[in-house]
Structures are given as C-alpha cells and as structure tokens.
Amino acid sequence: MKVQSTERPQGERGVRLQARDVGKRYGERQVLADTRITIEPGEFIVIVGRSGCGKSTLLRLVAGLEQASHGAFYTDGRLIDGLHDDTRMMFQEARLLPWRRVLDNVLLGLPAEARERGLQVLAQVGLADRANDWPARLSGGQRQRVALARALVHFPRLLLLDEPLGALDALTRIEMHRLIESLWERHRFTALLVTHDVQEAVALADRVILIEDGRIALDERIKLPRPRSQGDAEFAAIEKRILDRVLGKPEAQALPAANDPLLEDARLQGLRWAL
C-alpha cells in the first residue's frame, strides 16, 4: 500500500459515493438488501436504525473491511474492492494503541515527516497539550478526539463514523457534535455517520437515512441552518417525526412471512430494542 503524501491538494473535496444494489448476507441471514444510494461530495449523511438493522454492516462494506454479497459501492465511479486510502474510519471504541503516545497514535502509518501535521490536527481537536501522554491517561471523550485526529491527519475524502459517540456522556456528545461539524466544514470531506441517536442525526445531517431490516426506509433532507440548536422548535419537530417513524414500524406494519425465522426473531426482539 502506498504511503499517503502529507499534503492533499487544496480544493479537492469529498468523494461521491454510490451504492448499486448492494446486498450482504451472512449464511442464511440477509443483513442488507438491494441498497441504492447516491451521496454527493461533501455531504454529511447520518444513518439511523435500530440495533442489528444492518447500518454498521453498510459502513463496513463502504470501508472495504467486508465484501458485499452482490452489488457494490463506488467512490467517484471507481469500484470499492478493499481497503482504500481515501477513506478513514472512526470506530465505536477509540481503538488507540495503548503502547504509543497520543501523537504517535495520530501518526500511525505515516512517515516521521508528518509530525508537524499531526500536531496541527491534534490542535484542531483541542489536544495539542496531550501529545506526549499515554492513551490510558485520557478520558473517553479525549480518546475519541485522538481517534478523530488520527482519521483526519490522512486527509480522508470520505470519513466513516461508526457510532463513535455511543459510549460518551451527554455533555461530551454535544461538544463532539460541534467539533465534528466544524472539522467537516473546514475539511469538506464526505461524512457517513452511523448512530441510533436521532437527536445526533438531526444535529449533524444534511440527509438522514433510516435503515429497517436491511432496507432504506427513509431518506430525508434536513434543511435547518447550521449550527443547529437542539432547543429549537423546528429541530424538535423534525426529531420527533423521525423518532416516531423509527419507533412506529414494528406495531404498524411488520407482518413477517411465517417461514422467515429471521424476521420472527426480529419481531420478538423488538420489545427490548433500545434506541
């Protein structure tokens, strides 16, 4: 794999991401079916859905960590057939290497000359003064900020975020929303965030995509001006509408075929699905 240069040309923005009839099954279990999306360069897409609806699988397919069973994703028209340098992923856990200091974690996979750049990005996430600390000394929010810096230092054109704020407390989350939004506005990458927090989705998304049982059930553009305030009446109305849509489904229309054990199972689990 080639070592990425530390400077990305100015003006080069996010990728256009397309899913063409993507499906994924694990054995008998269909996790994702016939997914079709087009995401414009620089768009901020948030994918919401219940646990196990296939949203994380979608992200892992885009990252090239897994192979689709049929169909494929394309970035700028090029087929995604494995890991690629344009794309960086932030995981649910920070996944910092505990034996490397903060700055060395940020510089993972980069040559030593990238040091200056690493410090700059650390400063952008507000952790320049922690560059020489061990990850064990950081709080959960700080670790995720380091992970964010580690992703951004590669100048990704597509940033994938797999519930990176799931384990953080409410205040830290709001801080992180602002940080991610401001860095997205600065770097203009295409962002794909997976979450089960509808409020987070409305706070950050250009488009909210709801996935249910492996299919896209809703694709809604959020036109609120940024930065968005969670106390805003319109914000609350959108949030409520999407939340109702997410919650409404199991009682309203799920009538699984009698011979489909997966859906049967999903319906039983519906009661304890957490949002």
Place this chain on the structure above:
Amino acid sequence: MGSIGAVREPSREIFGRGDRSAAAIGQRGQGARLARRLLLAAGRGLLPWLLPVALIAAWQLASSLGWLSSRVLPAPVDVVRAAWRLTASGELWVHVKISAGRALGGLAIGGGFGLALGLLTGSVRAFETLLDSTIQMVRNIPALALIPLVILWFGIDESAKLFLIAVSVFFPIYLNTFHGIRNVDPQLIEMGRSYGLSRWQLYAQVILPGAMSSILVGLRFSLGLMWVILIVAETISAQSGIGYLTMNAREFLQTDVVLVGILLYALLGKLADLFARALETWWLRWHPGYQARTKAA
C-alpha cells in the same frame, strides 16, 4: 503491630497536612512537626528490617555460645569471612562467571527457540496445526526426568547442562508468546489494517507490542526455572561453578562455604528477577497496572 502502624500513618499525614494549612496563618511549631514526621518516616523504613536483623543476631549468639554446632550451621560471621576469603582469592568470581554463563547460555538457546516458535505458531495457523500439539505433548515431560538420558547423550560436560536449561526455559516462553499473540485485541488489528499498515508494520507496531506483557511473564517464569535447573545440574556433576564449589566444600565439611554458595544462588536469582522487572517497567510503561506498581515501589 506493623499493620496498626500502617493504618495509623495515613491519618496522621492527613492531620499533618491540615495542620500545615492552618500553620500558614499561625507559622508556629512547624519545625518540630517536620522533625517528628522525618523520624516517623525513618521508623517506617527500618521496621521491616527489624526481624531479619534480630534473627541473624540470635543465630550469631547461638553459635558463639556453642549451642549451634558449626557442622549444622556456621556462625554468620564465619560465612561472611568465607565469602570474603573466596572473593579476595578470585575463586568466587570464577565460579559465579561460569554458572551465570551456563544459565544465560541455556536461556538464550531455549528462550530464543521458544520465542521464535511461539511467534510462528501464534501468527500462522498452519504452523499451529503442525507444531502445537506436538509441543504440548513434549511439555508434559519434566526436564529433570531427562537427566539419565541426557547423561547418556552428552556425558556430564557443559552441553548436558546447557541442554537441560534450554529445554526447561523453552516452554514458559513458548506458551506465553503463543498466548500473547493470540490475545492481541482483534479490533486493534482491524484498525491497523484499515489505516493502511503493511503486514510488517502491523506486526511490529500492533501485534508484538500487544503480546509483550505476556512474553515478559514467560521470561520471568523461565528465569525462575533456569536457576533451579542450573543448581540441580551443577550439583549432580560439575568441575566448576557454584554447584561445584558447594559440593566440594561439603566433602570437607566447610559448611560456611556451602552457605556462601546457597546465598550466591539466591542473590543471582534475585538479580535476574530485578532485571526482568526492569524490562517490564520499561516496555510496559504505557500500562496503567505497571505504572501504578512503579509508583508504589
């Protein structure tokens, strides 16, 4: 008594600190308080030594009064004299050098093989399938049970001792290396791959450091075994080394020299352990568990 002291000390310190902040207004009696605290600290440092010193004093007294025959145990003073005599003549150094050489040579050979094979079977499934069950079977043979066979193969010279030590240190290092590699967090490996690390970078930056704490545990086990096997091997047959020194002294009823030999083994064992711990505190300095221990020590 010691435990009462230990419970009391912290509360005293808390009071001391509270007093001090009060003294920022009053500024009196601070010198006396400081002296008392220094005295307490010194007492706490000396307390653990009280019992060993008393035991040695009692031992010396028993020997001087003739209650303890020098055939059973020589007086501590005689042991010190013997140690001094042997050091001054250079004899001690020669034997220590030979014994340490055997131990480290055996460790290098057996540990090297253990590390290499552990890395191999831990990293490559095919090698695990091929080698691991064989190694697990051989592991059940105690190294000391091999002595008759080893004497037949190698006679009683150096290679026999090296072989015994190498065989016994091989397994702890092999097993812990294997498990260390297997227990590296797969999430970290996935992260490393998705951040564009090459296969070699992934190994050097993620897998090996992740297995290091386990490998070092294996090393510490091996160091303990290394001395035990060395002692047995040298006691059976040797023309030099600490074991030879003590067995030779036994024939002439020089119990003081025998005791010097025993203490030397203890000292070398302690040194090896300190060395392993130093390696741990350096290589695992990122690890909160080891940081805490360093601070406490």
